[in-house]
Amino acid sequence: MRAREPRGHWVLMLLGALALIGALLLNGFAQGAVGESTDREPAPTGDGDVPPDRVTRGGAVLNLDTGEPRSVRPKDRTIALTFDDGPDPKWTPRLLDVLRRHGAKATFFVVGAQVARHPSLARRLVTEGHEVGNHTYTHIDMAASPSWRVRMELDLTQRVLAGATGRTTALMRMPYSATPGELTGPQWRAAQAAGRQGYLVALTDRDTEDWAKPGADQIVRRALTETARDQGAIVMLHDSGGDRAATVAAVDEIITRLKARGHRFTTLSEAIGVPAANVPASLTERTVGRTVLFGQIGSRWLVDGLVAxxxxxxxxxxxxxxxxxxxxxxxxxxxxxxxxxxxxxxxxxxxxxxxxxxxxxxxxxxxxxxxxxxxxxxxxxxxxxxxxxxxxxxxxxxxxxxxxxxxxxxxxxxxxxxxxxxxxxxxxxxxxxxxxxxxxxxxxxxxxxxxxxxxxxxxxxxxxxxxxxxxxxxxxxxxxxxxxxxxxxxxxxxxxxxxxxxxxxxxxxxxxxxxxxxxxxxxxxxxxxxxxxxxxxxxxxxxxxxxxxxxxxxxxxxxxxxxxxxxxxxxxxxxxxxxxxxxxxxxxxxxxxxxxxxxxxxxxxxxxxxxxxxxxxxxxxxxxxxxxxxxxxxxxxxxxxxxxxxxxxxxxxxxxxxxxxxxxxxxxxxxxxxxxxxxxxxxxxxxxxxxxxxxxxxxxxxxxxxxxxxxxxxx
The missing domain is CATH 3.90.550.10 (Spore Coat Polysaccharide Biosynthesis Protein SpsA; Chain A)
Structure with missing residues (x-):
């Protein structure tokens, strides 16, 4: 009866509480509940924030890693279908089936938190020859977020991509962005910051606005608007964020009609004639990526368990x-x-x-x-x-x-x-x-x-x-x-x-x-x-x-x-x-x-x-x-x-x-x-x-x- 009572368990309890708090915050961050303001008012535009004409009137892919911005357009008769906000367990596989049936390749700008939730889908994208790009970790508005948050979001997405697919990406698309002509001053500033990190910033030539669910016919009409017989284009679509049945039907129609005109469908990197954006990740990057991946999976399981x-x-x-x-x-x-x-x-x-x-x-x-x-x-x-x-x-x-x-x-x-x-x-x-x-x-x-x-x-x-x-x-x-x-x-x-x-x-x-x-x-x-x-x-x-x-x-x-x-x-x-x-x-x-x-x-x-x-x-x-x-x-x-x-x-x-x-x-x-x-x-x-x-x-x-x-x- 006189044995000394254990004391080390207090340290374990404290560490357990801290681990639990960390898991909750990680899950909250991945869900966009922690760290993201609901106020998307852009920051005031300064004198140097207005994008130059060569950008607003140029191509939809920007190279901003040097002082002089350069833009590029897709090759003639080349269509780069791009999908934002995924991967989604319901709609991404259906879109992949449509692309495989037509023998087409596409580029998927993935949200890091979605990759962590569905790593097998991210692996399928790469295995089937598609390209992945960075769309931030929690789909933040980069134009209205502090620079440290933007860097963390992009970096975390790279980490989970490395952990899930063994690849990293040089492509990035800002959430809530569209065509070069619609680029705002704060978005231009955010794009420049991403360019300095080595990313090619992808915008779009054709914004189908399928996120608004206008119907398959309207999505097809916007994707084909002003598309000349020989002109290439980058088309923006979405494979997540709600019911995408109209998008799936529209993609099938877009490929069918444009293939009949002699267009081909490929990844964005190949469409603009640059080296593949996805490259093998190092062992360190894969290890860190798997850690982040397992951390979010574990935190999600923990939160689901706590809810139950x-x-x-x-x-x-x-x-x-x-x-x-x-x-x-x-x-x-x-x-x-x-x-x-x-x-x-x-x-x-x-x-x-x-x-x-x-x-x-x-x-x-x-x-x-x-x-x-x-x-x-x-x-x-x-x-x-x-x-x-x-x-x-x-x-x-x-x-x-x-x-x-x-x-x-x-x-x-x-x-x-x-x-x-x-x-x-x-x-x-x-x-x-x-x-x-x-x-x-x-x-x-x-x-x-x-x-x-x-x-x-x-x-x-x-x-x-x-x-x-x-x-x-x-x-x-x-x-x-x-x-x-x-x-x-x-x-x-x-x-x-x-x-x-x-x-x-x-x-x-x-x-x-x-x-x-x-x-x-x-x-x-x-x-x-x-x-x-x-x-x-x-x-x-x-x-x-x-x-x-x-x-x-x-x-x-x-x-x-x-x-x-x-x-x-x-x-x-x-x-x-x-x-x-x-x-x-x-x-x-x-x-x-x-x-x-x-x-x-x-x-x-x-x-x-x-x-x-x-x-x-x-x-x-x-x-x-x-x-x-x-x-x-x-x-x-x-x-x-x-x-x-x-x-x-x-x-x-x-x-x-x-x-x-x-x-x-x-x-x-x-x-x-x-x-x-x-x-x-x-x-x-x-x-x-x-x-x-x-x-x-x-x-x-x-x-x-x-x-x-x-x-x-x-x-």
Whole structure:
């Protein structure tokens, strides 16, 4: 139990969070959601921005790598069909089939992000002898984008081309560009910048405007307009961005009609008589390209997975909440009927002798209040209280001895842990009914009577009481109060009806001695001895029930550090207990019923969903800034409203005021994240095989400050 807790996982968690954020940003960048302004207003035109006449009246391909711009036109009777914005998984293959049927070659100005999504299509373009050009990575308006963004877009596209096809390209076409005569000043400036990077800048002679979906006849008419019998031309079309059925039909017609005039269809480089624009990439370029390629593919898979996980988690959480409320209502109805059948004298009809065991380790702050509350009871039968001091290093034992309370027995033993202390108390107990109480807990006067009453049924082996937070002042106290009432107690009502209770809290529980003997007492194999014991009793065939009227007030952790230590032990111990009792999933009888009803529920809602919840939360935050925020915000608000309504009902069932619910939205943002991290740390600890040491928390003497009156403590 003294092995050092792992610390390196915090670094791994941080690196994982950074990797997730990086993947989200990469996917957002590829989708055009991150880094691109929706404002496409061009920058102001300066004196040197106006393209010269030799450019606006020249050919559609510009060589701008020198100070003097040069342009070139296609050869006579040569048509360069060019397609922008792809590759597209639906329309690019159809266009390729048309081109292959006619024996024609074309040039595809590809968007880098599309290449990363469909690398096999990019490879097909090259394999079938077509040419690829650079159309930026996310189809940005180069004329309205900063120079660093333009360079990055062009460079990333080159990288994914190298990774997907093993080739790089010397051709580039600016998105939103058209013919040389329509070149604006900012576009001219962007073209010059691309030229200085070594690109041939391709515009077009014939802009079919097929992106506007004018119909196949109109696309054909624009492609053939003013095309003399011997004149060559560069024709702009699109193979992505929506329904391109008209473009596919138009290409077939364009090739058929122009071939009849003696025109040939080839790549843009061959059409203008320059060396092939696509050249083999170096090993370094291919390696970097594959890295970028796999990065975007991985980020897309991750985001798709997070979207699916977000949906599944939302549905499961909503269904869980609905089922909890349904079971809570049914439990309340049954409890009322049962109390009515028992009548007024129901509690007095079953008052067996009770042994109360109080394991105590450094409980000097609250042990006196605990003992006073146990003795200040209206329970009429004989009662013995056994305080087991488990090697305390403070004044716990001295305080108990000095109190010299009637019926209280002090047992001192070397420190051995809470299970050892409980087993010592069980061995000393003389009654058939054993009640276990933590040393920081106080009972109300009627608690014992309500707690032991369900044990009148011979099939009941143990009873869980209703634990309430006494120190509920401040945000942390209110958050824990809400968690106890809405989370723990709603769960216990459901588990009671399904007869698969996983945990009787250490603060308050009653046990039949025979049930304890059946399972060999309290096991020391886990850190959640209460969960381990309860699961064992359920598997042994005993019923474990929840008695909401048996109220115990406990001191909850008063700081985040203390809360972390407590929940870390709880979570780690619960994982141990679930693993220990895993065979119940395949067993028959009561053990199998318990396992198949309880363990999957705990696995889903206490392990799996909390494990992935931080990633979903990061994705939600990302979506609020970079995706459609309204659906995500509406989902969060709707879920919070549903939780608030459920919380109000749970508080009403427990006889509590609904005023603390105002902290519920903030609890979802802060407190819930802390609980998720606890689960993650516990899982890492378990996977690494480290035995977590016992986590004790410091007591602040809540009940000593309030007095020993248990009822007052609850007010």
């Amino acid at each position: 996980l977000f949906g599944v988690a939302a549905v499961l959480t909503a269904l869980r909440l609905v089922f909890l409320l349904v079971f809570a209502r049914e439990h309340a109805v049954r409890a009322r009927l049962q109390r009515r059948r028992r009548g007024r004298r129901g509690r007095e009809s079953f008052t067996p002798w009770v042994s109360v065991i109080v394991p105590a380790y450094n409980e000097s702050a609250g042990i006196a209040a605990t003992l006073h509350s146990l003795l200040d009871t209206d329970y009429p039968a004989l009662l013995e209280v056994i305080v087991v001091d488990d090697g305390s290093t403070d004044d716990t034992a001295r305080i108990v001895a000095d109190l010299n309370l009637p019926g209280v027995v002090l047992v001192r033993k070397p420190n051995g842990g809470k299970p050892s202390a409980l087993n010592t108390g069980i061995a000393r107990a003389r009654a058939d009914i054993v009640v276990m109480v933590d040393g920081d807990t106080v009972f109300q006067r009627d608690t014992l009577g309500h707690l032991v009453l369900p044990l009148a049924a011979p099939s009941v082996g143990a009873v869980s009481g209703n634990t309430k937070v006494a120190n509920r002042g401040g945000l942390l106290g209110r958050w824990q109060h809400i968690e106890y009432v809405i989370g723990f107690n709603l769960d216990r009502r459901m588990f009671d009806l399904l007869q698969c209770m996983p945990t009787i809290p250490g603060a308050i529980g009653a046990f039949r001695r025979r049930a304890l003997l059946d399972v060999g007492g309290v096991s020391e194999e886990t850190l959640a001895e209460d969960t381990d014991l309860t699961m064992a009793i359920c598997r042994a065939g005993w019923r474990v029930v929840y008695e909401e009227t048996a109220i115990a007030w406990t001191e909850a952790p008063a700081s985040l550090r203390q809360l972390w230590r407590q929940r870390y032990r709880w979570c780690y111990g619960t994982l141990q207990a679930m693993w220990k009792h895993r065979r119940s999933l395949v067993q028959r009888g009561r053990s199998g019923r318990f396992g198949r009803r309880c363990l999957p529920y705990l696995t889903i809602f206490q392990v799996v969903l909390p494990l992935f919840a931080p990633a979903v939360d990061l994705f939600t935050l990302y979506g609020l800034f970079f995706l459609e925020p309204l659906p995500l915000a509406a989902s969060w608000l709707g879920f919070t409203a549903l939780q608030t309504l459920a919380g109000a009902y749970a508080l009403r069932l427990d006889g509590e005021r609904v005023r603390p619910l105002w902290v519920l939205p903030l609890q979802q943002v802060v407190y819930r994240q802390l609980m998720y991290l606890v689960v993650i740390q516990s899982l890492v600890t378990a996977v690494l095989g480290t035995r977590l040491r016992w986590q004790t928390i410091r007591r602040h003497g809540t009940f000593t400050a309030q007095g020993s009156n248990a009822t007052a403590a609850g007010g």
